Amino acid sequence: MSLKMLPEESRPREKLLARGAQSLSDAELLAIFLRTGLQGMNAIELADFLLREFGSLRSLLSSTQTEFCSHKGLGSAKFAQLQAVVEMTKRYLAETLKRGDALTSPEQTKHYLSSVLRDRHREAFYVLFLDNQHRVISDEVLFEGTIDAASVYPREVVKRAMHHNAAALILAHNHPSGVAEPSDADRRITRRLVDAMALVDIRILDHFVVGDGEVVSFAERGWM
Structure with missing residues (x-):
């Protein structure tokens, strides 16, 4: 089922805007990052599949480019985006620490x-x-x-x-x-x-x- 066919309160992006990022599951957060799914699999279903394949969100985030790109729906562009997200998180934490x-x-x-x-x-x-x-x-x-x-x-x-x-x-x-x-x-x-x-x-x-x-x-x- 396409994400557009889901009730608005069940769509990850709308849910985040209404309730905050903390209300989303790992699969829903990853679905926002992925943006699109594959044929026969919407973004949430693809995210859930990938989390099961990698074993956890952390394993996915810390995977190498070869490991990441070996899974369907993932390529070098998304790997680069993911690494940017991880690095921004580290820099955010570092900045917060350095201010106090x-x-x-x-x-x-x-x-x-x-x-x-x-x-x-x-x-x-x-x-x-x-x-x-x-x-x-x-x-x-x-x-x-x-x-x-x-x-x-x-x-x-x-x-x-x-x-x-x-x-x-x-x-x-x-x-x-x-x-x-x-x-x-x-x-x-x-x-x-x-x-x-x-x-x-x-x-x-x-x-x-x-x-x-x-x-x-x-x-x-x-x-x-």
């Missing part, structure tokens, strides 16, 4: 770090550089390692912190295994970095570990 105090919005910080790190296939060590009011000056991936570990060099973190004239740092890294629980090695390198930064009077406020569905805060565990 990272410590007064821990959930916003977790959302942003998760968007940057969660779907990486290799471990990455990420740093938020903060001014003396704990506002974000800059952020960088400083180290990338194998799927199991990243080699983190305190002198390089000190160098980048001095470059940005940072007063404080928030650290983060991902666990490609999907398990966010910090390891003993994570706690050891955090302690080394805290000690190294103390020599140049720069505080480390927190260290987040990003997993598949959880972000663990060292500060919340009482480890900082």
